[in-house]
Amino acid sequence: MKKIISLLLLLLLAFSALSLTSCHGRHALDPFTLPERFDTEKPIEITFWAKNDTNISQVNVYKKAIEDFSAIYPNITVNMKLYTDYGKIYNDVITNIATDTTPNVCITYPDHIATYMLGENIVVPLGDIMNDEKYGLGGSEVKFDAVTRDEIVPSFLNECIVNEDYYALPFMRSTEACYINKDFVNSLGYDTIPEVITWDFIFEVSEKAVSLGKKTVKNEKGEDVEVFVANEQEVLLPFIYKSTDNMMIQMLKQKGADYSNENGDILIFNEETEDILFSIAEKVDKKAFSTFKISGYPANFLNSGQCIFAIDSTAGATWMGSEAPLIDIPEERLLSFETVVRPVPQFDTENPQMISQGPSMCIFNKADNQEVLASWLFMQFLLTDGVQISYSQTEGYVPVTTRAQSSDVYRDYLSRSGEDNDLYYNVKLEATNLLLDNIDNTFVTPVFSNSASLRNAAGQMIEEVTKNRRRNKTVDEKFMDNLYREMNSLYKLNIVRTGYQDDLGKLPSGAVTLIIILCAVWCATVTYFVWLYLKKRKQCKTKP
Template sequence: MLVISLILLSGCHGRLESREATGAGNAKIPEPFDDSKPIELVFWAKNDTNKVQTAVYTNAIKEFEEMYPNVKINLRLYADYGRIFADVITNIATKTTPNVCITYPDHIATYMTGQDVVLQMDDWMKDSRYGLGGSEVRFDSPKQEEIVPEFLAECVLEDHYYAMPYMRSTEALYVNEDMVKKLGYELPEVVTWDFVWEVSEKAMEKNEDGTFKINGQKVMIPFIYKSTDNMMITMLKQLDAPYSTAEGEVLLFNDTTKGLLEEIYKHAKSRAFSTFAISSYPGNFLNAGQCIFAIDSTAGATWMGSEAPMLDIHEEQVVPFNIRVMPIPQFKPEEPKMISQGPSICIFNKDDPQEVLASWLFTQYLISNKVQLGYAETEGYLPVTLKAQQSAEYRDYLSRKGEDDDHYSVKIEASELLQKYTSDTFVTPVFNGSNSLRSAAGQLIESTAKSARRKEKMSDAYIEKLYADVTSLFQLDQIEVKAGKKVSFGELPSESKTLLIVIPCIWILIGLYAFLTKRKNRKKT
């Protein structure tokens, strides 16, 4: 057994050295792409029943298959990213993940807890033949320097690229400018939180018959925020307050958070503020003249405004108004900060390197100009490459603002907003559990707003209990904090695992032998 353990020790050393040097398990780029071999890929993407977006996907697949006739791509569309995440996690266990998936870095961090599940793209990006802008790529692939650096940086996890950005958006403040002026205010270039709270409370004044003075209706919710996750995270970022570390340390529950919740409580109690979870979609209230400030993604711009091409309410309910698309409220207008959001593309490792290469080529095609421009024009998304943003086609698209529904002014203004403030965007640290922490941040606001409506008392004891409840609900106390780069037992090579079992067995046998020998000698004496 000692001899065997020495052999295993030698084998273990060789394996660890190999993993460190070459990243064993990550697919390697084949020398040539074998276009004589039939390859079938599975591509998962999200779509909100938008037929134009679906057409972008199907056209991209058709065009790619024409360039690579031996490749067939099967598209599966999901209604939301949460379902994609859940299905990927399930399929990791059965080794039936898709080849290419549009998802979020928070989700990818969880996928990566399985060994060598997600393709590390560093070497693939730099390859002179099949990398970004490579000589053997059969279409005009963007070079690495032609991708917006802020968006590409969001795809770095554990110091390596594990994704390519696909589309980017941010949040915008959609404002009924007519109501703001009617209340006696003028919109500044960048509004502050104090301004929004003040105007919102002013709008709560009522007539003697119970209707609101500002709109003459029985319904008025001056300020609605679609994503309370983003609301809390962004407020903390603007105040330079802690949220989490890159290692997974949860710092959300601090005095700044408490102060923000106390402020939100006041305006939720007066009904001047509400959320999507409580009241429903902010755009519907905005378009019906029942909301002044609606915060939603720039990707949702086609639903905003009395002339929106994708209205969700009956035309008879629409109240015409002048709409402004503005940066979200700030604590420091001179240092604006807004969250960067939008999906990225990840590739899953497979046993066949040719299959992975086909997946990588298709991923590159998804960030080529034709696909980027086609998808960006469907909603208020911004292309992720400078190559697409600076193209004559995209400049022409922006210049035709207001021409028709395809060039809806609010949609184009939302894209221009992100283009202008790209350098002021931020993302939160990504780790296994960061998705749960995001949800917890939003739950703090949702719970506080509901408590305010129920007239529960706000106190230190209330905050303390809220923190404890949210920690338990999202299992934040179970998030593993990384102290440097650690390797779990599950990541060890099989030889190492065997060695760790064999060595204790040897010591047990040695101890047993010593005990029996001593006992035998006693009997002899």
């Protein structure tokens, strides 16, 4: 009888131990291993979270890519979910990691991937897969003319290295450009705009525009209104920056100042940063500078003659200029002027440096390795010429493969700048050429688990300084100290994140009950064995 009870208790113990280790939280997936062959008969469904710039042409390219891919692999169904915001994708992925419902393929930034990777085997490392003879990049068993590894622009591919392995492939690349109302600059007495402009030039022209002051004129209703002399409008924001995180990052890089390093050390809170912020505060005082977050879309101010210099992504070129194919303001506010495109302003024109940005793609691990392989095949398909060239033409993007860049179709496209104000819109093509001519001058920032937060903090500091000076609040050393402290705390920059424990939330009541029962069983078991031991010992002692 005792033996039976002991056996039962041991079984219960083993069961409870197993339950405790496997019930709660997401079950960690095994690392992905490439199957010997892809099963072309088995129906496979994959989800693709695609980002577009609220641009239907881009959506149409994705749809066509899915259609063409499905014709080659009829057993693979690709379900697309559309996003217009990288932040939303990031948030949704984080939420879905906890519930094991990540997409299969996802457009994202390497900074974000670094955070996804805090979970075990969540994102599939691509280093080995891309070199596989059969299913790797341009592999023998891939059923379409896939690009080889050598055909991906090396610097773009290297941007996808996270923790010493490739966790993404580049999809499109862009940089930032300065879109300039040339007529406005000329009217201020500057006959030429340098090929590479400096920060000093931008601020000098901007300050000059504001310094002309205001005058009173009658409006359409015969009322007196104050307008700026420079543009005869009530609004003048000479210089607007869309992404202030990029502004700070590029200024620091151009100055050779610290931002972060490959070890994930946060180095941004330094004197150079402070100098930059004080200098921005001074420009805000002179009404020479504002930001997208504070005032609105740079393109809208540029196109209505209220802005001279608008800095935005080359992937925003189709909105820039009075002949732009995409316009976001009422027709009556649109002003006719010549738009010129220049690289972002520099501190050292001999050594220009600009950020490399744009969407990358990653694949998420799943229990079924055939499903992951299907995802990988689809991701490769997005690098084929048809997709790369069509998508790049929707904005000032550059294809990430040398094969697409050197193709006759793409060269022909680049040569036809200005033929129309749609596909061949000159501002868009100038923005594209800007990146093609400066690929060697681009850089990216180190990627680590907190790099996305650091980027946010970089931009937020410029926003805070700008806001505070617009509101006539003091920006001094004390302000900077507080700002650094706030940024550190807001973006948790001095906290090393090691996992998702914080995000799991409270245990469900069922789980709590189960744990209590299991603890009780453990206690009962231990008590029983102690009791048996003591009893046996007593018996031994009492025996002669």
